[in-house]
Amino acid sequence: MKIKNICCIGAGYVGGPTMAVIAQKCPHINVTVVDINEDRIAAWNDENLDNLPVFEPGLDSIVKEARGRNLFFSTEVDKAIDNSEIIFISVNTPTKTYGKGKGMAADLKYIELCARQIARVSKQDKIVVEKSTLPVRTAAAIKSILNNTGHHVHFEILSNPEFLAEGTAVNDLLMPDRVLIGGESTPKGKEALKALTDIYANWVPREKILTTNVWSSELSKLTANAFLAQRVSSINAMSEICEKTGADINEVAKAIGMDSRIGPKFLKASVGFGGSCFQKDILNLVYIAKSYGLDEVADYWEQVILINEHQKQRFSDLIVSTLYNTVSGKKITFLGWAFKKDTNDTRESAAIKVADSLLSEQAKISVYDPKVVAKQIYSDLDYLKTRSSEENRNLLQVHKDPYEACNQSHSVAILTEWDEFVSYDWQRIYDNMQKPAFVFDGRGILNKTELERIGFVYYKIGSGA
Numbered sequence: 001m002k003i004k005n006i007c008c009i010g011a012g013y014v015g016g017p018t019m020a021v022i023a024q025k026c027p028h029i030n031v032t033v034v035d036i037n038e039d040r041i042a043a044w045n046d047e048n049l050d051n052l053p054v055f056e057p058g059l060d061s062i063v064k065e066a067r068g069r070n071l072f073f074s075t076e077v078d079k080a081i082d083n084s085e086i087i088f089i090s091v092n093t094p095t096k097t098y099g100k101g102k103g104m105a106a107d108l109k110y111i112e113l114c115a116r117q118i119a120r121v122s123k124q125d126k127i128v129v130e131k132s133t134l135p136v137r138t139a140a141a142i143k144s145i146l147n148n149t150g151h152h153v154h155f156e157i158l159s160n161p162e163f164l165a166e167g168t169a170v171n172d173l174l175m176p177d178r179v180l181i182g183g184e185s186t187p188k189g190k191e192a193l194k195a196l197t198d199i200y201a202n203w204v205p206r207e208k209i210l211t212t213n214v215w216s217s218e219l220s221k222l223t224a225n226a227f228l229a230q231r232v233s234s235i236n237a238m239s240e241i242c243e244k245t246g247a248d249i250n251e252v253a254k255a256i257g258m259d260s261r262i263g264p265k266f267l268k269a270s271v272g273f274g275g276s277c278f279q280k281d282i283l284n285l286v287y288i289a290k291s292y293g294l295d296e297v298a299d300y301w302e303q304v305i306l307i308n309e310h311q312k313q314r315f316s317d318l319i320v321s322t323l324y325n326t327v328s329g330k331k332i333t334f335l336g337w338a339f340k341k342d343t344n345d346t347r348e349s350a351a352i353k354v355a356d357s358l359l360s361e362q363a364k365i366s367v368y369d370p371k372v373v374a375k376q377i378y379s380d381l382d383y384l385k386t387r388s389s390e391e392n393r394n395l396l397q398v399h400k401d402p403y404e405a406c407n408q409s410h411s412v413a414i415l416t417e418w419d420e421f422v423s424y425d426w427q428r429i430y431d432n433m434q435k436p437a438f439v440f441d442g443r444g445i446l447n448k449t450e451l452e453r454i455g456f457v458y459y460k461i462g463s464g465a
């Protein structure tokens with residue numbers, strides 16, 4: 001099967017970068033990324049590459065190379081579906097906020113809308129690729145919709161979950177550990193698997209392209225995220241024991257990470273994991289387990305979330321108790337708001353919950369983040385509905401300069417591990433703060449000896465020394 005045109009529904013953190021890389025590596029294929037969000041599409045088409053809606057190191061130069069050549073961003077969803085032999089679905093699959101499964105199950109309404117639209121528009125056979133993260137067996141629902149509505153053309157459904165991490169998306173896409181494609185073992189299923197495999201094989205070694213059945217592929221994505229998040233919760237649980245016992249979590253992580261069975265990656269203690277995926281996908285897994293009556297399995301995975309909530313809460317509790325049990329009217333500076341460095345994404349960022357707790361204690365918070373804009377920070381807080389948006393604006397200020405954010409502060413809290421925080425002039429920050437000047441390093445990135453020499457009272461997550 002010769003593929004000339006593909007499209008992707010959903011121009012978000014996954015759809016945008018993934019399709020940009022496919023377009024760069026496959027100049028012989030036209031790639032159209034469509035979205036109903038007009039502002040987002042306009043931003044993808046912005047002449048000024050600083051205005052792309054997703055910040056990812058290296059993404060701007062790829063978009064510059066391919067956009068207008070064989071990479072297009074558009075709001076004309078029907079046209080793109082009609083023109084394409086392969087359609088990726090990369091829309092959001094958030095946790096349900098209503099009805100059965102509220103707060104746990106994945107909300108599949110956007111997926112179903114896409115499936116109905118594809119069925120309505122398609123007049124020729126199509127390959128439909130699940131790129132979004134989905135509950136296991138979603139392909140059966142998509143298939144049923146596609147086969148029972150529309151023009152009765154043939155649809156082949158593949159599962160091709162995305163494993164990129166934000167902040168390193170471009171590298172992850174260019175050099176993936178593996179590409180996973182699930183499909184049926186019928187002749188048409190094999191043909192579809194080959195068509196998608198051939199696209200990736202333009203730059204990914206074939207031995208790294210793994211093909212499985214559809215259900216294994218869907219479940220592998222949830223499993224990978226559950227294992228990764230479980231590692232963070234495990235190291236964070238140990239960080240609390242370290243603080244009580246005089247051990248140091250970085251030393252413990254190094255010691256266990258040298259065991260080749262454990263490995264050194266993903267063992268960095270933190271103020272808690274964030275991001276749009278871990279919590280949502282584990283909750284989804286817990287819901288699936290419960291729906292099959294597997295309560296022990298559900299409880300096991302739910303604990304990963306509970307430890308994460310605890311880690312965020314204990315960080316804000318520590319700030320309050322260290323600042324003499326009251327932060328009312330005190331200025332606390334947050335360095336970082338994004339859920340990790342090198343991204344402008346704030347979804348489920350630990351900073352949001354920590355800020356919300358401290359604001360409830362009437363603290364005054366100043367925030368500096370190199371990539372997150374004030375509008376996003378206020379919208380994250382307003383979404384919680386803990387207090388009015390006017391109160392949020394009165395209590396929390398967003399600064400464009402880190403030194404200004406720290407001026408006259410009682411304490412600085414590191415919420416994101418941005419590299420630039422390490423090289424700040426900490427003497428200058430100290431000189432302009434209230435004394436005693438406290439630093440709460442929720443990412444363990446600063447140099448304790450250096451900060452204590454300057455005069456800071458320094459707390460590092462996971463360090464009891």
Ligand code: NAD
Pocket residue numbers: 009010011012013014015034035036037040077090091092093110113114131132133134162163164165166276277
């Ligand atoms: P996102 O919210 O950034 O983007 C989704 C886009 O889909 C939005 O722009 C939205 O307007 C658009 N959309 C929704 N319904 C639509 C419709 N009917 N027609 C056209 N456009 C529509 O989400 P994301 O972070 O890119 O995640 C997408 C999927 O990929 C999710 O299932 C997520 O779990 C998964 N995923 C995300 C990451 C990540 O790091 N963000 C990594 C791997 C997998």
Ligand code: UDX
Pocket residue numbers: 162163164165166167225228232265266267268269270271272273274275276277278339340341
């Ligand atoms: C994650 C998965 O890594 C990726 O494969 C999947 O496709 C999407 O979900 P992402 O959420 O973008 O990616 O970033 P990730 O690097 O996994 O970090 C998630 C959170 O865990 C961040 O808040 C990060 O700061 C935190 N984390 C990660 C730690 O606290 N310690 C670590 O050692 C690693």
